[in-house]
Amino acid sequence: MLKLKMIKNRRVVIPVLTRGAMLPDTLHELPRDERFAYAKLLAYMINIDDEVTIDEMTVFEQRLGTALLSPAQRKMIRTYLKEPPTLEECLEGLGDVSGRLALRDAALMTAADGTVDEDEQLALEKIARHLKIDAKIVDRLLDWVSAGFDWMQDGLDLLNVE
Amino acid sequence: MSGMLPDAVDILSPSEKEVYIELLALLANSDGALVREEMAALEAFMGRVLLKPEVREETRKQLRSTRDLGELLEKATPNTLKVALRDCVLLAASDGEYHPAEIVVLERIADAAGVGIDVLDQLYDWVTEGWHWLAKGRNIVVMSIAGDKLLFDEENIPLHVRGDITE
Numbered sequence: 408m409l410k411l412k413m414i415k416n417r418r419v420v421i422p423v424l425t426r427g428a429m430l431p432d433t434l435h436e437l438p439r440d441e442r443f444a445y446a447k448l449l450a451y452m453i454n455i456d457d458e459v460t461i462d463e464m465t466v467f468e469q470r471l472g473t474a475l476l477s478p479a480q481r482k483m484i485r486t487y488l489k490e491p492p493t494l495e496e497c498l499e500g501l502g503d504v505s506g507r508l509a510l511r512d513a514a515l516m517t518a519a520d521g522t523v524d525e526d527e528q529l530a531l532e533k534i535a536r537h538l539k540i541d542a543k544i545v546d547r548l549l550d551w552v553s554a555g556f557d558w559m560q561d562g563l564d565l566l567n568v569e
Numbered sequence: 570m571s572g573m574l575p576d577a578v579d580i581l582s583p584s585e586k587e588v589y590i591e592l593l594a595l596l597a598n599s600d601g602a603l604v605r606e607e608m609a610a611l612e613a614f615m616g617r618v619l620l621k622p623e624v625r626e627e628t629r630k631q632l633r634s635t636r637d638l639g640e641l642l643e644k645a646t647p648n649t650l651k652v653a654l655r656d657c658v659l660l661a662a663s664d665g666e667y668h669p670a671e672i673v674v675l676e677r678i679a680d681a682a683g684v685g686i687d688v689l690d691q692l693y694d695w696v697t698e699g700w701h702w703l704a705k706g707r708n709i710v711v712m713s714i715a716g717d718k719l720l721f722d723e724e725n726i727p728l729h730v731r732g733d734i735t736e
Contacts, residue, residue, distance in 0.1 A: 469614075551705060568652060
């Protein structure tokens, strides 16, 4: 249930009982080695079609920021952009939760430029299978990304930003 | 969440992006307590605008000092103010509550941007919708966290019914 708080005679929605669902999500709560493994997988995914778009790069950098990695770890992740690890290497270091977050955010990143190549789709399905999740989940995730675009557009429409 | 997808922030020039990040840093510091969630969100926004490493370092240092909001508002262009306002609301919500000091900053940015209080209220609701969107993403990968079920349960209940007034 949401609570409405009166501040300066105005209501402000304060979802007190949903603190667990806070932005910016749960990635920052994972152990550092799992956050590193998560970022390593994204570094692999961004290179998969041999074409890194600016849209993909901005999502990558955004998620890297959320991961709160150490400077040394960030440096290592950036070397993976030039010398990508194999998918198998990436999957080895992922735990269950970090793996699921990585799958979700890999879908988000690969769809950021508006297209998901066959190679990207196959890699996403492979990650899902590694996590023992039905590969059909990838299509659901891509629909979810599409809904995210709509939500963001709503925010821009509110402010009349063109 | 905002910043996770291609966005209007890309229309800002490099100098506008620096002002945008300065506003976010000021908001993050406004309640005097920079929690891990806010730090993660701020780092994410800095990554999102592909800020140079040296500018990021400077921004982190600014978190420990007091900035003049009025000066920043004067420096900011209308588009910078609007995008910063939207992302400041997201940042303020990142630790689960809007601190009164944060609300004062949000209202001053809104005023400078020519955004009315009614639209600001709609932005608070928009952030809540973003929480729902994120919760759905977690639900798809079967890793729901505490609070997600409550979000889904309340989804179909009108706001005026599910809310209660405090203070």
